[in-house]
Amino acid sequence: MPRLTRAPLLALLCAGLIALGLPVATGAAAAPAVSGEEGLLRMMHLSPDTPSVDAYIDSVSDPDVGVVLPAVTYGDVSPYQVVPAGTYTVSARAAGADPASPPVLASTVTVAPGTATTIAGVGFFADLGFAVLSDDLTLPTAGQARARLVNAASTGAPLDLTLTGGTVLAGDLPFAESTDYVDVPGGAGTLTVTPSAGEPSELPVELAAGSVYTVLVLDRSDGGLTVTSVLDAASPGVVPVGGVEAGAGGTALDEGLPVGRSALAVLALTALALAVGVRLPRRGRAPRHLAS
Structure with missing residues (x-):
């Protein structure tokens, strides 16, 4: 996107x-502060065989509050949207489909005041589902970064993932599953990804000190794996907001x-x-x- x-x-x-x-x-680039009556909500497309979709976020209580994320494709991550606290219907339709047509997938999510939530379309298209992830935007201590991993790659799952220096981030992480946030040394490094059957791959990853990330392991279109680091929050508390x-x-x-x-x-x-x-x-x- x-x-x-x-x-x-x-x-x-x-x-x-x-x-x-x-x-x-x-x-001027700093995100607006979230009030006590608001929360943050974003979406990820993490289903490798699902075509592009138009994603909808609609308030259950107020029909005049809603947002459309058009033509979201595999690997795309929307910015956080500032939304009034409450319950939302999250749905997906084929890209370009009539907004009044039945959605391919729909669910509800409740956004509590002062929280951040990620809704991820995960799994294969045949059993596509929404995963609701609670995001921890608390900044790490000096010199550290905070990161969690999402295995959005069908290739070689489950995966072992180890960061430079031998820090094990996940062992046997299944496809469409995620880890908790952990603190790691900040800076450029290498993520070693070892599939259940196959040779390990060393993929570059940079996790800036003072920042919070969601690290996505994705299938490459030409085969193999790739890693994308998505910024959740950065010192001094800047949150990417759309x-x-x-x-x-x-x-x-x-x-x-x-x-x-x-x-x-x-x-x-x-x-x-x-x-x-x-x-x-x-x-x-x-x-x-x-x-x-």
């Missing part, structure tokens, strides 16, 4: 604000701005919305918006 990185977006934001004569705030496009409407610009500066302001505001995330729509706005 290709996405623009935040660096060029922030550069665009700064250019727009400078052109408008406005101050540039430091730390937003929701506002649909029709938006922020009105001052009519007194010259045309050139108005255009820059539009770009700056767009960059800001994408960089820091926009909250889910509340009642009174059109339901279901595309996640950024």
